Amino acid sequence: MLTEWLPNIKLEDFWEATEETFYMTSLALVGTFILGTLLGLLLYLTMKGGIWQNKVIYSVTAVFVNVFRAIPFIILILLLFPFTNFLMGTIRGPSAALPALIIGAAPFYGRLVEIALKEVDKGVVEAAQAMGAKTRTIILRVLLPEAMPALVSGLTVTAIALIGYTAMAGVIGAGGLGNYAYYFGFQRRDFDVVLICSIAIVVIVFIFQFIGDFISNKLDKR
Numbered sequence: 001m002l003t004e005w006l007p008n009i010k011l012e013d014f015w016e017a018t019e020e021t022f023y024m025t026s027l028a029l030v031g032t033f034i035l036g037t038l039l040g041l042l043l044y045l046t047m048k049g050g051i052w053q054n055k056v057i058y059s060v061t062a063v064f065v066n067v068f069r070a071i072p073f074i075i076l077i078l079l080l081f082p083f084t085n086f087l088m089g090t091i092r093g094p095s096a097a098l099p100a101l102i103i104g105a106a107p108f109y110g111r112l113v114e115i116a117l118k119e120v121d122k123g124v125v126e127a128a129q130a131m132g133a134k135t136r137t138i139i140l141r142v143l144l145p146e147a148m149p150a151l152v153s154g155l156t157v158t159a160i161a162l163i164g165y166t167a168m169a170g171v172i173g174a175g176g177l178g179n180y181a182y183y184f185g186f187q188r189r190d191f192d193v194v195l196i197c198s199i200a201i202v203v204i205v206f207i208f209q210f211i212g213d214f215i216s217n218k219l220d221k222r
Contacts, residue, residue, distance in 0.1 A: 007192065008184075008185075008188070008190035008192050008193050009192060009193060009196055010184075013180060013184065014180065014196065014197075014200075017170075017175065017176055017177045017179065017180035017197070018177060018200055018204075020094045020175040020176040020177075020179075021163070021166050021167075021170075021176040021177045021178075021200075021201070021204060022204070023094050024094045024097055024098065024101060024162075024166045024169070024174070024175075024176055025159065025162050025163050025166055025204070025208070027098055028097075028098055028101035028102050028105065028162050028165075028166075029105075029155070029158070029159050029162060031098065031101075031102035031106070032101075032102050032105040032106045032109050032155075032158055032162065033109070033155055035102060035106035035110075036105070036106040036107070036108070036109030036110040036112070036113055036158070037109075037110075037113050037144075037151070038110075039061060039064075039065060039106060039107065039109075039110030039113070039114075040109070040110045040111070040112070040113020040114045040116070040117060041113065041117070041139065041143075042057065042058075042061050043058065043061055043062065043065070043110065043111075043113075043114040044113075044114050044117040044118065044143075045135075046058040046061065047114075051125075051129075051135055051138070052135070064107065065107040065110050065111060066107075067107075068103060068104065068106075068107040069107045069108055069111070071104075073100075073104045073165050073168055073169075074168050074171075074172075076100055076103070076104050077097075077100045077104075077168070077169060077172060078172075080099060080100045080103065083099060084096055084099050084100060087099055091173070092173040092174070093173070093174065093175055094174060094175040094176060096174065097166065097169040097174035097175070097176075100165075100169065101162060101165055101166065101169065104165055105158050105161060105162050105165065108158060108161065109154060109155065109158040112150075112151075112154030112157065112158070113147075113151060113154065115150075115154075116147040116150035116151050116154060117143055117147050119147065119150060120142070120143055120146045120147050121146070124142055124146060125138060125142055125143070128141070128142050148219050149216050149217075149219045149220040152212060152215050152216040152219060153212065153213075153216045155212065156208060156209060156211075156212025156213065156216070159208045159212065160205050160208060160209065163201060163204055163205055163208070166178060167181070167201060170182060177197045177200055177201055178197075180193065180197055181193060181194045181197035181198070185197065
C-alpha cells in the first residue's frame with residue numbers, strides 16, 4: 001500500500017534526511033542557546049539602568065543583533081560561505097550549515113532572552129545587590145533561574161524557526177529534509193517526496209514544541 005501511494009520514496013534516503021535535520025537542529029540549538037544567552041545578558045546588563053550600564057556596548061550589541069535578525073536566512077547563508085569554508089573546510093553537508101544556523105538564530109534568541117530577563121522582578125535583583133552579591137552570582141543564582149521558564153519557551157520558538165532554516169539550507173546542499181524534498185522531489189516532479197518531507201517536518205516541529213512546553217511547565221512554579 002505504501003509503495004502505491006508513495007512510489008518515489010526511498011526509505012533509506014528519507015530516514016537519512018530526517019536524521020540530518022535532527023542533527024542540524026539539535027546542535028544548532030545548543031550553539032544558539034549559548035550565544036543567544038550571552039547576547040541577551042549583554043543587552044540586559046548594559047542597558048539604561050542595568051548593572052553594567054554602558055551605552056556604547058549596548059548600542060554595538062543591539063546593532064549586531066538587529067542586523068543579523070534583519071538579513072533573510074537564505075541570503076545570510078550565501079554571505080557566510082567564505083567564513084563557513086574557512087571554519088569547516090567545506091560549504092556542503094549538515095555540519096557546514098551549523099555556523100549559518102547559529103549566527104542566524106542566536107540574535108533572534110538573544111532578544112527573547114533580553115525580554116525574559118526584563119520580566120524578572122527588579123526587587124529580587126536589588127535585594128541580591130543589597131546583600132553584596134557579585135554580578136556573577138546575580139546572573140547565575142537570580143536572573144537565569146527566575147527567567148528560566150521564559151527562556152525555555154523562547155528556545156522552543158527558536159527551535160521551530162531553526163527547523164525552517166534547515167529546510168532552506170537544504171536547498172543549497174546542506175542535507176536534511178529540505179535537501180531531499182528539493183532535489184529528489186521538486187526537481188524530479190516527484191511530489192509525493194515533497195509531501196512526505198513536509199509531513200515529517202511538521203511532526204518534528206510538534207516534537208520540539210511538546211518537549212519545550214513540557215519543560216517550561218515543569219520549571220514554572222507560579
